[in-house]
Amino acid sequence: MAELAIETHGLVKTYGETRAVDGIDLAIARGGVHGFLGPNGAGKTTAIRMLATLIRPDAGSATVLGYDIGRQADEVRSRVALTGQFASVDEDLTGMENLRLIAKLYGYSAKAATRRAEDLLEAFGLAAAASRQVKKYSGGMRRRIDIAASIVVTPELLFLDEPTTGLDPRSRNEVWDIIRAMVDYGTTVMLTTQYLDEADQLADRISVIDAGKIIAEGTATELKASVGSGMLHVRVMDRADRDAAREILLRELVVDVDIPQDPQGLTAQIEDRGRVTRALTALDDAGIGLAQFSLGQPTLDEVFLSLTGKPAEATDEEEAA
Amino acid sequence: MTTDETTASATMAATPEAPAAPQASAIASALASTERPQRPSALSTSVTFGWRALLKIKHVPEQLFDVTVFPVVMTLLFTYLFGGAIAGSVSEYIAYIAPGVLVQSVLFITMYTGTTLRTDIDKGVFDRFRSLPIWRPSPLVGMLLGDAVRFMVASIVTAAVCLAIGWRPEGGFVGVVLGVILLLVFAFSLGWVWTFLSLILRTPGAIMGVASFVLMPLLFGSNIFVDPATMPGWLQAWVDVNPVSDLVTGVRALMNGEEIGSELAITLGWAAGLVAVFGSLTMWKYRDPR
Numbered sequence: 001m002a003e004l005a006i007e008t009h010g011l012v013k014t015y016g017e018t019r020a021v022d023g024i025d026l027a028i029a030r031g032g033v034h035g036f037l038g039p040n041g042a043g044k045t046t047a048i049r050m051l052a053t054l055i056r057p058d059a060g061s062a063t064v065l066g067y068d069i070g071r072q073a074d075e076v077r078s079r080v081a082l083t084g085q086f087a088s089v090d091e092d093l094t095g096m097e098n099l100r101l102i103a104k105l106y107g108y109s110a111k112a113a114t115r116r117a118e119d120l121l122e123a124f125g126l127a128a129a130a131s132r133q134v135k136k137y138s139g140g141m142r143r144r145i146d147i148a149a150s151i152v153v154t155p156e157l158l159f160l161d162e163p164t165t166g167l168d169p170r171s172r173n174e175v176w177d178i179i180r181a182m183v184d185y186g187t188t189v190m191l192t193t194q195y196l197d198e199a200d201q202l203a204d205r206i207s208v209i210d211a212g213k214i215i216a217e218g219t220a221t222e223l224k225a226s227v228g229s230g231m232l233h234v235r236v237m238d239r240a241d242r243d244a245a246r247e248i249l250l251r252e253l254v255v256d257v258d259i260p261q262d263p264q265g266l267t268a269q270i271e272d273r274g275r276v277t278r279a280l281t282a283l284d285d286a287g288i289g290l291a292q293f294s295l296g297q298p299t300l301d302e303v304f305l306s307l308t309g310k311p312a313e314a315t316d317e318e319e320a321a
Numbered sequence: 322m323t324t325d326e327t328t329a330s331a332t333m334a335a336t337p338e339a340p341a342a343p344q345a346s347a348i349a350s351a352l353a354s355t356e357r358p359q360r361p362s363a364l365s366t367s368v369t370f371g372w373r374a375l376l377k378i379k380h381v382p383e384q385l386f387d388v389t390v391f392p393v394v395m396t397l398l399f400t401y402l403f404g405g406a407i408a409g410s411v412s413e414y415i416a417y418i419a420p421g422v423l424v425q426s427v428l429f430i431t432m433y434t435g436t437t438l439r440t441d442i443d444k445g446v447f448d449r450f451r452s453l454p455i456w457r458p459s460p461l462v463g464m465l466l467g468d469a470v471r472f473m474v475a476s477i478v479t480a481a482v483c484l485a486i487g488w489r490p491e492g493g494f495v496g497v498v499l500g501v502i503l504l505l506v507f508a509f510s511l512g513w514v515w516t517f518l519s520l521i522l523r524t525p526g527a528i529m530g531v532a533s534f535v536l537m538p539l540l541f542g543s544n545i546f547v548d549p550a551t552m553p554g555w556l557q558a559w560v561d562v563n564p565v566s567d568l569v570t571g572v573r574a575l576m577n578g579e580e581i582g583s584e585l586a587i588t589l590g591w592a593a594g595l596v597a598v599f600g601s602l603t604m605w606k607y608r609d610p611r
Contacts, residue, residue: 052452056609078360078454086445092377104369105453107358119354123347133380144343149449154352174343181345185352 003066005030005157005188006051010060013046020046022212023060028190028205030156033183035203036192039304043212044192045085048159051190052082065156081150085161088146091135095126095145098134102152120148124178140171147178151187158182160191164198176201196303200224208307215307227269227306231296232276234266237289242266245288252279264291363456370450370463375470387433388475392426396482399546407547412487419483419490420573421545424504424565426479427472428540431508432532434468435515436525442610451607458604465512472508476501492578500575503588507568510592513599520606539565564591 006028013021021043028034036044049055051064053073061068067075082088089098096117103113121127124144129137134145143163150158160179164172179202183189193199199206200220208216208223216223232253236245242259246266249257253275257268270276276295283290361369378384399422400411408414438461441447450460480488480497490497515532522528542559549560560566564587571584 049448054448054451074454077452080452082448082452084445084448088445088449090373090377090446091444092380093373094380097376101369101373102449102453104372105361105366105450105455107361107365109358112356112358116354119347119351123344123351125343151348151352153357154354177345178343178348181348182352184345185349187352 003030004028004063006034006062006064006190008051008060008062011047011050011057011062012059013043013050013055014058019212021050021057024209024212024214026062026207026214028188030188031183031186032204033179033189033191033202035199035206036190036209037194037196037199037206037303038192038209039194042209044209045161046212047209048082048161048190048192052080052159053077054082079155080157080159081153081155082159083143083146083150083161083163085165089134089142089149092133094131094133095121095137096130098145098149099152102149106153116152120152124148125174138171139167140174143167143171143175144178147175151182155187157188157190160189162192162194165194172198196220196223208303210304210307216303223303227303230270230273232268232270232279232293233296234268234283234293235262235264235291236266237264237291239263241288244286245283248282248286248288249279252282270295360454363459366455366459367462367466370460371466371470372463374464374467378467378471385471385474387430388471389478391430392422392475392479393482395426395429396422396479397486400483400486403546415483415486415488416490416577417573418546419480419488420500420576421543421569422483423476423479423501424569424572425540425545426475427504427508428511428565429536430472430475431468431511432515432529432536434465434512435519435528435532438464438516438519439522439525439528442519457607458600461516461603461607465509465516468512469505469509472505473501476504490576490578492576496576496578500572503575503585504568504572507564507588507592510595513596513603517599517603517606520603520610539563544569564588567591 004027006026008024008026011021011024011026012019024043024047036047038044046055050057051062051069053069053076056070061070063069064076065079067079069076090101093101096114099117099120100110100113103116104110108116118127118130121130124147126141126144126148129141134142137145147160147163163179164175167175176198179189179191183202189202191199191202203220205217205219206223207214216226232249234245234249236242242264246257246259249266249268253268253270255268255271257266259265260267273295280290280293396419400415400418403418404411404414408417447460451457480501492500514535515528518528518531522531538559542556543563543565544560545565549557549566552560567584567587568591571581571588573579574581574584
């Protein structure tokens, strides 16, 4: 299977004046996870909906698993599955009824549909909630039934549109585990996300999308290298020490050290994490007490700032290291 | 809340939240089942979607409010409001109005098809249906089939109320059933107008507004309530071309046990035309909605 999972040339979709997707070229190999990273309104969902044959492009061409999304839409549909950003199951029905509905639509007999639905509910930890209406599910359970509905017939390619937006950390980890299990099995996953750390955790390659255009592509490591290793925030105990502390940081980190509004604070964009330890030791040696320090992962904001020169709309919480 | 749900939630409360985490190995084995059943027929997927509509009624029985209470109120209101003035007495008027009020009740309810579809689209579940390798119109056809069940309920309720207040149709049971079947065929076809509206309008409210605007002249500018002979010429001209008038005349003939005339062909012709035009328009918008 040498052909690509997804190949697009100059894909365009306009809504009125807005070019939601503005000429996207992609070449995504089979296997693994490809991440589509961008803020709200960047065009991620529109792009995925075109590839899943839900909407038609205004210009450009695309093949999914070797089939043209326009002329061979039916071939595409029988090989891909989509889990949308919003509930893509019927909230009025129970979990069991939803999965049986999908199974029957794929051609399972009534009995086989029930068996398949039972297996999936069990696998996704939803057996106890099988006869409850989906609208009474928690956010995490709802996302699980969404994904279960997508694999009633094992797809070759799965589109996941922001699978963890709005989930608590535990449910998010569960969804991540599900995605990993599917990738281990060999399913190709295309995932959209606003979170750099999610793309980092799951995706083999990432396309960064902004205002309908792909502005960067590469592995998580490559993307992060383009923004350095993150931000160091330091707060000295005594504001009189700040200038001295800045001198030491400048010397040890070999990068620019900024002076924020906070009269005790200092921030620096790090390129080499190894230097941070040395810098902190040097501060200690010089007798400068620190009220606090933190080393943040580069955020989506920082990636965007560095790639586009303007901040992303959606901000991501910094992770204290 | 139905008793079904009460027991379900009671069971949930009884068993402490068991370790309900997804299991990677079970997911892998579920994926490994590479069973790909034969692609189902257009009829089979449509019927499956019809089954979905019935399941929704089971879970949200309030949905039946419009097909039960509404026809009762309309029948009683119009019969007693106009009965004395138009035909001298309710018992005489009922023979004239019963088939008409049946048509009115059912056609009025068809517009909920549009608002229901719009709500479905907005919730995202239609994205799933549209991404499935099935005969494309089947979610919509299934929905209209499910609605046919609702229309049947409305017909039975209306007929029962009419019978209770003195309607004795000459056509007997068979005549009434044939009349209802003709009505359901027309209602199914009219449903495609509302599915099309729901794909071009953005809110259920807007669909309701436009649908009422379309239905008003069709239902009231017809021979449902009064004989058009007393109307001014321009209104008679409209009533004459109004397809609902032909439908009502046809249903009346069947229910009164009279010979049905050209109205049958005209009504079926309109039904076929509506499906051809609005069915095609609907499917054209369905490929790329909003």
